[in-house]
Amino acid sequence: MKSKKQGINTRLVHAGFHGDPTGAVTVPIYQTSTFAFRNAEHGAALFGGADDGYIYTRLGNPTIKALEECVGELENGQRGIATSSGMGAVSIVYLALLEKGAHLVSTASVYGPSRGLVEKHLSRFGVEATFVDTTDPANVRKALRPNTKMVYIETPSNPAMQVTDVQAVAGIAHAHGCPLVVDNTFASPYLQKPLDLGADVALHSVTKFINGHADIVGGIVVAKTEEMDRRLRPLMIALGCNMDPHQAYLVYRGLKTLGIRIERAQSGALEIARWLEARPEVDWVRYIGLPSHPQHELAKRQMSGFGTMISFELKGGLEAGRAVMDNVKLATLAVSLGGVETLIEHPASMTHAGMSREHRVEAGITDGLVRYSTGIEDVEDLVADLEQAFRAIPSTVGSARV
Ligand code: LCS
Numbered sequence: 374m375k376s377k378k379q380g381i382n383t384r385l386v387h388a389g390f391h392g393d394p395t396g397a398v399t400v401p402i403y404q405t406s407t408f409a410f411r412n413a414e415h416g417a418a419l420f421g422g423a424d425d426g427y428i429y430t431r432l433g434n435p436t437i438k439a440l441e442e443c444v445g446e447l448e449n450g451q452r453g454i455a456t457s458s459g460m461g462a463v464s465i466v467y468l469a470l471l472e473k474g475a476h477l478v479s480t481a482s483v484y485g486p487s488r489g490l491v492e493k494h495l496s497r498f499g500v501e502a503t504f505v506d507t508t509d510p511a512n513v514r515k516a517l518r519p520n521t522k523m524v525y526i527e528t529p530s531n532p533a534m535q536v537t538d539v540q541a542v543a544g545i546a547h548a549h550g551c552p553l554v555v556d557n558t559f560a561s562p563y564l565q566k567p568l569d570l571g572a573d574v575a576l577h578s579v580t581k582f583i584n585g586h587a588d589i590v591g592g593i594v595v596a597k598t599e600e601m602d603r604r605l606r607p608l609m610i611a612l613g614c615n616m617d618p619h620q621a622y623l624v625y626r627g628l629k630t631l632g633i634r635i636e637r638a639q640s641g642a643l644e645i646a647r648w649l650e651a652r653p654e655v656d657w658v659r660y661i662g663l664p665s666h667p668q669h670e671l672a673k674r675q676m677s678g679f680g681t682m683i684s685f686e687l688k689g690g691l692e693a694g695r696a697v698m699d700n701v702k703l704a705t706l707a708v709s710l711g712g713v714e715t716l717i718e719h720p721a722s723m724t725h726a727g728m729s730r731e732h733r734v735e736a737g738i739t740d741g742l743v744r745y746s747t748g749i750e751d752v753e754d755l756v757a758d759l760e761q762a763f764r765a766i767p768s769t770v771g772s773a774r775v
Contacts, residue, residue: 381447381563382632389443389625400439402622406430432610436618440625441593444583447562448575450595451602454609455621459558459578461614462592463487466525466554466574467495469608474499475522480507482533482736483525484578485725487556504732508668510541517549524549527556528565529672531710532684532720532744533737534659536668539675543571552601558582561711563631565676568597574605581711582681584627585634589620634713634749638681641752645745646683648756654693654763656741658685681747682710689770690741694719697743700765703750703758710746715755718744 379387390400408427410416418424427433441453456462467490471477477491481504491502505512507526524546528537539555546553554574555567561582567575577583579591594609596602609615616624639662646660658665661672662679672679687693697717698706704715708724718724721740725733733739747755 384443384446385563385631386629388446389439389441400436400622400625402618403435404618405434430618431613431615434618434621436625437616437621440616440621440628443625443628444562444577444579444593445595447566448557448568448595449566450568450575450597451599453593453595454602454606455579455616455624456592456594456609457614457616457620458590459576459580459592460486460490461609461612462576462578462594463490463556464612464614465594465605465608466523466576467491467500468612469605470523470552470554470574471495471500472522474501474520476501476503476518476520477523477525478503478505478513478516478521479525480527480530480535480537481505481732482530482535482738483527484531484556484558485720485728487525487527488732489727504735506535506735507537507542508535510538510545513542514545517545521549522551523554524551525554525556527559529559529661529680529682530736531559532682532724532742534559534661534666534682534684535737536661536666536672536675538671539565539567539570539572543573547571558711559682560676560680561631561635563635564678564680568595570675573597573601579624580709582631582635583711584624585631585712586623586627587709587712587714589623591616591620591624635678635681637749638713638747639678641749641755642681642683642747643679644752645747645755645759648759649683649685652763654687654689654766656686656688656690658683660684683745683747684742685745686739686741686743687766689766691719691721692770693766694741694743696766696770697759697762700762701758702761703754704745710744712746713749715748715750716746720744 444453503516505516526537543553552573555572557575558578576594643662649658660683704717707716
C-alpha cells in the first residue's frame with residue numbers, strides 16, 4: 374500500500390521498498406558489481422530491454438533503485454537518478470541539457486563549484502552563462518538569449534539564503550522554450566517540491582539533508598517527465614558517476630527520518646536566528662523564517678517550512694566571525710550542512726573560496742558572512758555554545774568592518 378496520497382512521513386519510511394525474497398524488512402545492500410544471466414538469451418533480453426532485470430551496477434542495482442524510487446516519489450517526479458556526488462548530479466544536468474555554443478541563465482548566488490563547472494570547464498566547449506539575481510524573475514527574462522537552453526536556479530541559495538520564485542521563473546523559462554532546473558538541496562523534498570511548482574528537473578546534493586548523517590557524499594536528479602528522464606539518465610551511465618550500493622543503503626536509511634530531523638532542527642534554527650537578531654554584536658541575520666528576511670513571504674508560499682540554515686555577519690566583520698568560529702565548542706567548524714550535528718563555516722574562505730571576490734559580493738557572500746547549519750542537538754546547548762563563543766570576540770574589533 375504505497376500510494377502517492379499517503380503522508381510524507383509514511384512515504385519517507387516506505388517508498389521504494391517492495392519487499393525482498395529473504396523477508397528482509399528494509400532494502401539489503403546488494404554489494405555486487407554484476408548480475409548473473411540465467412542463460413545467453415536472458416542476457417540478450419536484458420540488453421535489448423525486453424527484460425527490466427539487473428545487468429551491471431553502473432546501470433542499475435536494487436539498493437540504489439530503492440533510493441531512486443523513494444526520492445522520485447517525494448519529488449512527485451520520475452524515479453531519481455542517483456549519483457556519486459551532488460556535483461555528479463549537477464554535471465549530468467549541464468551535459469544533458471547544454472550543447473556546444475549553448476547559453477544558460479543561473480542564480481548568481483549558486484553553490485560556488487556549480488558556477489565553477491560552467492566557467493572553468495564547460496566554457497572550453499563554448500558554453501556561456503549569465504549569472505543574475507534570480508530573486509527578481511525579471512532579471513532572468515532580461516538575461517535570456519536566442520541560444521539559452523536552460524535556466525538553473527538554486528533556492529534557497531547557498532549561503533546567501535536568497536529565495537527565488539520557482540513558479541514565476543518556470544513561466545519565463547518555458548515561454549522561451551527551455552527547461553527549468555532547481556537545485557533543491559537547501560530545502561530538501563520535505564520542504565519544497567520544485568516539480569509541483571513548474572520546474573522540469575530537481576536535483577540534490579544528498580550529502581546534506583537527504584542523508585543527514587555526514588557519512589557519505591552523493592547526489593540525485595529527478596526529472597518531471599519520462600522524456601526528460603530519457604535525456605538525463607544515459608549521462609549518468611556514460612559518465613560513470615553512479616552511486617555505490619553501500620552509499621545508497623546509507624542514504625536510504627538516513628532518508629527515513631528526514632521529516633523528524635528537519636522539524637526538530639528548523640525549530641532550533643528559528644530560536645537561534647531570533648537570538649542572533651537580538652544580539653548587539655550582530656550586524657545582520659538571514660534566516661528565511663524571520664519576517665526580516667526579504668523573501669520571507671515568498672518562502673511561506675512556496676515552502677512548507679523554513680529549514681535549518683542561517684547566515685549572519687557580526688559588526689566586527691571577519692575578525693569577529695573568526696573569533697566565534699574558533700571558539701564554538703559544540704558546533705563543529707567544517708564545511709557541508711544538513712546533518713544531525715551543527716556545523717559552522719566561513720564561505721568566503723572555504724566553500725566559496727573558488728569564486729572571485731567580485732562574484733561573491735554580487736552573490737551576497739560578504740567577507741564576514743558566517744554560515745550556521747543547525748543540527749538536532751538541544752537548542753539551549755547550541756545557544757549557550759554561541760553565547761560563550763561571542764564572549765571571545767575581541768573588544769578591540771568593536772564595530773570595525775573588515
Ligand atoms: N548543490 C548545493 C546547493 C550544495 O550546497 C552542494 C555542496 C552541491 C550542490 C554539491 O554537492 P556535493 O558534490 O558536495 O555532494 N555544498 C557544500 C557546502 O556548502 N559545503 O560543502 C559542500
